Amino acid sequence: xxxxxxxxxxxxxxxxxxxxxxxxxxxxxxxxxxxxxxxxxxxxxxxxxxxxxxxxxxxxxxxxxxxxxxxxxxxxxxxxxxxxxxxxxxxxxxxxxxxxxxxxxxxxxxxxxxxxxxxx
Amino acid sequence: xxxxxxxxxxxxxxxxxxxxxxxxxxxxxxxxxxxxxxxxxxxxxxxxxxxxxxxxxxxxxxxxxxxxxxxxxxxxxx
Numbered sequence: 453x454x455x456x457x458x459x460x461x462x463x464x465x466x467x468x469x470x471x472x473x474x475x476x477x478x479x480x481x482x483x484x485x486x487x488x489x490x491x492x493x494x495x496x497x498x499x500x501x502x503x504x505x506x507x508x509x510x511x512x513x514x515x516x517x518x519x520x521x522x523x524x525x526x527x528x529x530x531x532x533x534x535x536x537x538x539x540x541x542x543x544x545x546x547x548x549x550x551x552x553x554x555x556x557x558x559x560x561x562x563x564x565x566x567x568x569x570x571x572x
Numbered sequence: 573x574x575x576x577x578x579x580x581x582x583x584x585x586x587x588x589x590x591x592x593x594x595x596x597x598x599x600x601x602x603x604x605x606x607x608x609x610x611x612x613x614x615x616x617x618x619x620x621x622x623x624x625x626x627x628x629x630x631x632x633x634x635x636x637x638x639x640x641x642x643x644x645x646x647x648x649x650x
Contacts, residue, residue: 520620534623537643
């Protein structure tokens with residue numbers, strides 16, 4: 453495994469909610485990354501964002517790791533939740549909040565901070 | 573030929589029993605698509621696994637850059 457893939461795996465496994473996106477929450481570079489972020493924010497989720505545009509290798513290594521071809525990708529406690537369509541759909545049905553609550557505890561909203569981390 | 577035809581053919585091949593199947597060119601530019609597939613195969617699968625089946629069916633156009641953006645809606649058989 454490459455060092456980059458190792459660092460991506462560390463973020464996926466250790467962050468409560470990891471969002472691999474184009475841009476950052478402060479400067480979003482893609483409509484679908486925006487949709488995923490909005491759905492997470494509406495559910496009161498913590499977000500640890502990784503900007504995949506920093507280096508094209510991130511996207512390659514991430515997709516190899518997750519088996520998911522597109523960006524964004526959302527993980528809760530290491531488990532792939534899906535891309536923008538799925539996260540939006542889960543947010544609409546209330547299932548996203550249920551999953552956050554069961555993975556992070558019912559008080560998850562209280563630690564709902566947003567931050568950006570780098571894997572390169 | 574509409575730009576949606578090749579994608580629709582790939583999906584028909586992958587989901588011969590689909591009760592609903594649609595490909596929409598969202599922008600008219602031939603690279604931003606919305607697909608809708610309803611198939612009994614999806615029943616009992618997580619959304620991640622349902623979408624994975626669609627990605628597998630469209631692997632060619634996803635890899636070669638034909639598809640810049642893909643929105644997916646999957647459901648069980650209607």
